[in-house]
Amino acid sequence: MILNPLVQQVLDLIGIFAFALSGALLAVRKRFDVVGIVVLAEVTALGGGLFRDLVIGAVPPEAFTTTSYFTTPLVASVVVFFWHPRLTRIRRFVLFFDAIGLGVFCVAGSLKALNHGMHPLAAVALGAATAIGGGAARDLLAGDVPALLHPESEIYAVPALVGSGLVAVLAVTGTLTPITSALAALLAVVVRLLALHYGWRAPLARGGGSL
């Protein structure tokens, strides 16, 4: 709507593909079978958007109405199933695309929430939920505590909030355009990549774990 639709869809598919790769690779690491690979790829790629669409009442969700959205994770599953030893060597490559997915999804999520008349603060929350929801579901299904919760992982929710928060500010100030939206996505991507490079972590409350 605000971004050029073709550009938006290409970015969406890149994000979906990257998230699906991360889900499929986790399934291989957990020694799940091919069904597990496909399920984790689909859930990771589509879970966040599915949650957003249910909340804003956009049913049936895009995840089920746009064929390319749920066939793309199948392609990622095939890639991982046959070539995963090479993919682990290019884990940095996957993290890079995952960062792009994060940026695209947090901006696309908050834009869609705003377009459905949600309050800007709710749009910030939904944009972030779109970006981080799929990964959280992936980790839960695989039997792990979601990476975004614990402190050994570089910040992930914060860049998503930066991107979706900037979209809300742009909307409130009437400066939301395709270019500023793209810059918001870019900012989220850059913050995430810097967090990975410099090992930025979120602070802990003092003295936890002793309760």
Next chain:
Amino acid sequence: MILNPLVQQVLDLIGIFAFALSGALLAVRKRFDVVGIVVLAEVTALGGGLFRDLVIGAVPPEAFTTTSYFTTPLVASVVVFFWHPRLTRIRRFVLFFDAIGLGVFCVAGSLKALNHGMHPLAAVALGAATAIGGGAARDLLAGDVPALLHPESEIYAVPALVGSGLVAVLAVTGTLTPITSALAALLAVVVRLLALHYGWRAPLARGGGSL
């Protein structure tokens, strides 16, 4: 709609009862209390259909509007609470009914999705999600990785996809009738029972677990 409504409801209730038994039995095995038994029975029996109904926008979901749908798991809970030592000896019996539930649910799920105007490919996915969603939620709540993901369990999602996939093919080719729908459900049941009998498992990607 396509099946005789009475036949469909009887089959639905058999599926709900079988799924509820599997949830209640897992709760007993995990030493959960009676609340845990009822919650797992309800979630296993109704979770998949609830997800499907939320996705296609059929709210409030059948799980809450059809009284027999959410009282049936209570009956299964009572049965398990008082007679579970006998039920474990008839675990094969439960697996047999669970297979019937799987067949009924994957076909009913994809039929309902098609009736709500979903794309045939989306109907395949939703049919399978209806059949496997409750069991996945059951395993998550009980603290286990969902059985359908890991390779020690006989194939479960595949028979569901066979059933819902056949329904989609029948719909696209204009050959969807009560009889062909019933045959699709029967095929899913037979594939699942054969998988149990012969120990069919889904393949793993080579070299997993070393990443």
Next chain:
Amino acid sequence: MILNPLVQQVLDLIGIFAFALSGALLAVRKRFDVVGIVVLAEVTALGGGLFRDLVIGAVPPEAFTTTSYFTTPLVASVVVFFWHPRLTRIRRFVLFFDAIGLGVFCVAGSLKALNHGMHPLAAVALGAATAIGGGAARDLLAGDVPALLHPESEIYAVPALVGSGLVAVLAVTGTLTPITSALAALLAVVVRLLALHYGWRAPLARGGGSL
């Protein structure tokens, strides 16, 4: 609607704040970072109501449309982040407010379900789900089996069912007023506090764990 709206909102916010405290404190105990604290606070406080609203078709859910509903858990997160060593000493205080949240939420949930035309039995289930859903999601995300399932915890779902069940009985008998609704909430609170004081637990099926 049935309660005085201002009274209801004050009670809702007390319940949200208490549930958020319990989520944030669990995050600290698990050594999650500040993102984990906020996520668990939000999920615990808003998860049950979100589920209820999705099921009855009240979208977008109140959790996203009422600003105070999703800013209150942020306040609770700040409180826990800076003062949690004191909060653990007042764990009894948190359990007390959590009991008030339980009472308010089970009654508010069943009232809202009735107002949306749900069957009384479904309203009982949805009222209980509103009260217990957030805590179940909190425990799952934190990597624990939900406390309400296992038998070492004092009964939690039962007081919720008492409160939402009483609302349904009042509605069916035409005696639902602000005062009787408040009494139903109070009854649920009292049952929960008595359960905590006397260590009431739900019964187990005999011989579980041996299957």
